[in-house]
Amino acid sequence: MNITEVAKRAKVSTATVSRTINGSSIVSPETADKVWNVVRALGYHPNRYARALVSGRSHLLGLIISDIVNPFFPELIKSFEEMALQKGLEVLLANTNYDPERMSHWVHRMLERKVDGVGIMTSEMEEGLVAELEKRRIPIVFLDTGKVRSRISNIRVNYGKGIRAAMEHLVQLRHQRIGFISGPLTLRSALTRRTAFLESFGHFGLLPDETLIQVGDHKIDGGKAAMERLLALPKRPTAVLASNDLTAIGALRAIYNANLRIPEDISLVGFDDIYLSQFTQPALTTIRLSRTEVAEKAFNALTALINGKSQKGHEYDVETHLIVRSSTGLHGQSPNS
Structure with missing residues (x-):
């Protein structure tokens, strides 16, 4: 040929x-x-x-x-x-x-x-x-x-658009104590997502609480550990936004280990919309990045x-x-x- x-x-x-x-x-x-x-x-x-x-x-x-x-x-x-x-x-x-x-x-x-x-x-x-x-x-x-x-x-x-939409969704559900699990702060994308989260509070007349922000590693174990720290606070958050879906999956495990329910006790939002996010129990609300x-x-x-x-x-x-x-x-x- x-x-x-x-x-x-x-x-x-x-x-x-x-x-x-x-x-x-x-x-x-x-x-x-x-x-x-x-x-x-x-x-x-x-x-x-x-x-x-x-x-x-x-x-x-x-x-x-x-x-x-x-x-x-x-x-x-x-x-x-x-x-x-x-x-x-x-x-x-x-x-x-x-x-x-x-x-x-x-x-x-x-x-x-x-x-x-x-x-x-x-x-x-x-x-x-x-x-x-x-x-x-x-x-x-x-x-x-x-x-x-x-x-x-x-x-x-445009991380800000999705994060503002997630925050608006949570505020409409009457959440005010909203926590955040970031990725490693050595990554610019993690810093950008954290900044967008903090800035979004101003859009809804709320003040961010730095004690509700924990650093993870964009992995399941890091998300679980960060969520455990949030749950150990005297007044835990009623909703948590995770900087990626793997972090959210780890957070989900920590919430269940504490005998709490999602979303009745804590609402949870991820980021990325990976394939697995639709199969968690319950299915994960998340921010889609194509x-x-x-x-x-x-x-x-x-x-x-x-x-x-x-x-x-x-x-x-x-x-x-x-x-x-x-x-x-x-x-x-x-x-x-």
Whole structure:
């Protein structure tokens, strides 16, 4: 099977097939889809090294995440990889586990592999590593932590919208003592969510109580421990907002261990809307952050920089939305309230 047969079946020129395989931006999406359908149907495998030699590109994208066991990331990875596959690109996936040394290791491995661009879906990268990528003129897309400049774009999540919606929901349910379990304060996203929570009180004429704010680790055990500290207060909160769904699941376990009920005794809200959140008991009210949308915007922003459609970085917004399920209820339902 060769490129001539692909061109014949797709009813295009061999040059069009070559441009499609090499990711040229001058081929229309409709034509590219037609060519890739034929390529897959015929089982044609273009020589990766020949492609790189002709195009001057590796057709390899780096994707860096922080915690591969966190259910937030698989959907993001899946969507990013599917888009790459459709464009004939490969993905080099790296997991940092929040470790700066691992981050450095993977960035240098990606430089060695001559990736065409890097999507950084994790905590902040040291400026020195950013400078190394910039020096090699490698496009970068950050999730919510980047400084937009030449060849660097950023996906900015509107945490405030979802958190204000969650707070409004709880206030309408007559809650005023509302607690918060944050993520690690070394993460900008965790700080941003905490700030949005504190600022939301002013919208409803309430004053935040710092004693009702605990720091977790964005994991189940950390959420459980933080919730236990809230429950040990002389006057516990009547509702708690967790900075991600894993934290909320840990909090849920702590509440049940204390022989309390959700939502009769305590209402609980998560963040992210991971797949598991609809299967907790009760089903978790949460703030949805679409991983598919994040992946699509990151991929499109990265390929726009790679293909020269944009030499200047841009900021792309992703909204958050409240999903009301069964873990929130009217304050005062319990005799102990």
